[in-house]
Amino acid sequence: MKTKIIVALLTAGVLCAGQQALAHHAFAAEYDSEKPVTLTGTLSKMEWVNPHGWIYMDVKQPDGTVQKWTIESSGPGPMSRRGLKKTDFVAGMSLVVKGYQGKQKPTLANGRTLVLADGRSFYIGSVGGPNDGADKQ
Amino acid sequence: MASILPALEWLEGLAWTTAIRESNLGYPIMETSHVACIVAFAGLVMVMDLRLLGLAFARTPLTRIQRPLFRWQMSGFFLSAATGLLLFVVDPLRYYGNIFFRVKLVLLALAGLNALGFHLTTFRSVGRWDEDRLVPATARLAGAISLFFWSAIIVTGRLIAYNWFD
Amino acid sequence: MSQAYRESLWLFAVTQALHLVAVSGFVGAILIVDLGLLGWGPARQSQSGIARSAQRILLWTGPAVLVTGIPQFTTNALRYYASPVFAIKMGLLAVALVFTVTLRRRVAAADGDRLPSWVPKAVGAVSLALWMGVTIGGRWIGFSE
Numbered sequence: 001m002k003t004k005i006i007v008a009l010l011t012a013g014v015l016c017a018g019q020q021a022l023a024h025h026a027f028a029a030e031y032d033s034e035k036p037v038t039l040t041g042t043l044s045k046m047e048w049v050n051p052h053g054w055i056y057m058d059v060k061q062p063d064g065t066v067q068k069w070t071i072e073s074s075g076p077g078p079m080s081r082r083g084l085k086k087t088d089f090v091a092g093m094s095l096v097v098k099g100y101q102g103k104q105k106p107t108l109a110n111g112r113t114l115v116l117a118d119g120r121s122f123y124i125g126s127v128g129g130p131n132d133g134a135d136k137q
Numbered sequence: 138m139a140s141i142l143p144a145l146e147w148l149e150g151l152a153w154t155t156a157i158r159e160s161n162l163g164y165p166i167m168e169t170s171h172v173a174c175i176v177a178f179a180g181l182v183m184v185m186d187l188r189l190l191g192l193a194f195a196r197t198p199l200t201r202i203q204r205p206l207f208r209w210q211m212s213g214f215f216l217s218a219a220t221g222l223l224l225f226v227v228d229p230l231r232y233y234g235n236i237f238f239r240v241k242l243v244l245l246a247l248a249g250l251n252a253l254g255f256h257l258t259t260f261r262s263v264g265r266w267d268e269d270r271l272v273p274a275t276a277r278l279a280g281a282i283s284l285f286f287w288s289a290i291i292v293t294g295r296l297i298a299y300n301w302f303d
Numbered sequence: 304m305s306q307a308y309r310e311s312l313w314l315f316a317v318t319q320a321l322h323l324v325a326v327s328g329f330v331g332a333i334l335i336v337d338l339g340l341l342g343w344g345p346a347r348q349s350q351s352g353i354a355r356s357a358q359r360i361l362l363w364t365g366p367a368v369l370v371t372g373i374p375q376f377t378t379n380a381l382r383y384y385a386s387p388v389f390a391i392k393m394g395l396l397a398v399a400l401v402f403t404v405t406l407r408r409r410v411a412a413a414d415g416d417r418l419p420s421w422v423p424k425a426v427g428a429v430s431l432a433l434w435m436g437v438t439i440g441g442r443w444i445g446f447s448e
Contacts, residue, residue: 049228050164051298051446077161077446086159165446172442173435176323180331184360194356197349205344206335288324295320 027100031110033130035101039069039109046089050075052126055089055097055111071097071111073124084114084122093117097124098134145229154227164227171220175294178213179287181206186287189280195270200263235300241293248286255279315374322371325364326438332360333403333434336411340427354411361403388447392440399433 027033041059053073058066073079076086096115102108112125112134123135148154157163187193188202225232232238259275266272336357338344345353410418410426 049158050160051168075164075446076159077165080161165443169439169442169446172323173439176327176330176438177334177435179327180329181334182331183328184331184335184357187360193360194353196352197345197356201345201349202335202353205346206338209334209338209343287327291323291327292317292320295323296316299316 027110027126027130030102030104030108031100032103033100036132037099037101037109039071039097039099041069041095043089043091043093043095044068045091046086048076048079048086048089050077053079053124055095055114055124057095057097067107069097069107069109070105071099071109072126073111073114074126078126079122079124082122083120084124088116099125100130142230142233145233148226148229157223157227167220167223167227171217171224174213174217174220175291178210178217179291181210181213182287183284185210186280186284189272189276190284191271191277198267199272200267232297235297237293237296237299241290241297244286244290244293248283248290251279251282251286255283318371318374322368322375325367325371326441329361329364329368330434330438332357332364333430336407337427337431337434340411340423340430342424351412354408358408386444386447388440388444392437392444395433395436395440399430399437402430402433 039057039059041057044056044058046056047054052075055071055073057069057071059069060066094117097109097111098113098115099109099111102110110125112123112132113121114124115121125135149158157167184193185203185206188195188197188199194202255276259273259279262273266276271277335344336350336354339347339350339353407426407430410423
């Protein structure tokens with residue numbers, strides 16, 4: 001009995017130590033916390049759905065081409081609690097999204113901060129992102 | 138064979154499925170209920186599989202455990218399936234394209250076949266080996282298969298959340 | 304480099320999934336005793352033997368639940384610290400653990416005739432509510448940012 005508890009605690013300890021490697025778990029393998037992005041563009045579509053929302057935006061590049069970005073956001077519950085509404089998203093509107101770029105998909109990002117044209121700023125991140133202070137809002 | 142995609146698109150476009158998909162509370166409640174039902178149902182199946190394997194409750198006759206628990210296992214299964222069906226209907230295209238969801242459905246069918254096979258064959262003679270600590274080999278095998286499948290079903294179910302293979 | 308990250312995602316996701324498997328085993332062992340206490344499960348005379356066996360299952364699956372649950376906690380520790388849902392879940396867990404190792408253990412092992420019939424029923428109902436509360440609270444954390 002005592003051995004079992006000791007083994008369990010030791011395993012837990014090893015797993016905790018391994019956390020440095022796991023970094024931000026699910027976030028770290030899909031998104032690069034070393035590659036923050038700030039995307040300025042227009043909204044193509046917003047999927048206001050559970051369990052995660054999806055923001056599709058057109059981002060004009062310096063050379064004139066348009067890149068289509070997909071941004072993962074939190075779900076309707078957390079976004080509503082922070083004061084966002086589905087009606088705040090209108091196709092064609094200007095917006096700024098700050099987040100972290102995807103590792104395998106360069107035009108995918110995990111959204112952290114959304115700034116609307118009227119200046120309002122919202123935290124749209126999900127559990128597991130890096131501690132960059134974005135969620136202090 | 139006709140594609141079911143138009144039917145799934147129709148389901149996705151319904152007002153009530155859209156409302157749940159976009160809800161603040163409705164979807165979380167449904168999904169949490171699904172998880173709670175599965176945990177309870179799978180848990181009861183697992184403890185019975187442990188009896189079949191002779192790893193637990195070995196001094197209790199199998200039927201003294203199986204008979205009273207059966208109705209709870211069945212209720213738990215039906216509630217899990219009902220909440221699962223609701224979850225599917227609310228976002229059908231997403232699940233249709235998800236590899237883990239498809240694998241989970243196959244595993245469910247296999248688990249069901251294992252249970253049915255056991256009940257129709259080995260279990261028929263339970264009167265003879267009910268009190269044995271070590272039940273017939275085919276019954277032990279059914280228990281082991283069941284334990285494996287239900288664990289795999291839970292794992293694939295959880296992995297549905299990760300859309301790595303889009 | 305990206306290979307290592309890919310593997311770490313698998314590791315975390317599978318650990319999280321195994322957490323659910325361990326939780327199911329744990330809850331199954333809780334339920335078989337609680338259903339018996341409520342009079343909806345195995346007959347009275349089998350119950351103390353079942354309770355002893357169920358306790359062994361709890362002692363194996365409990366640590367498994369803990370070990371597979373910790374990675375989720377440590378990667379989100381700062382955010383969980385402020386979460387009321389996490390606090391409620393942990394509070395319920397603490398109450399459930401104390402209740403299970405004290406009152407419930409004595410009632411489950413007791414001789415059927417020595418207790419008034421409402422006592423096992425009440426203990427079974429409270430245990431069921433507490434442990435299902437912990438399970439539900441655990442899932443709800445993901446929805447409560």
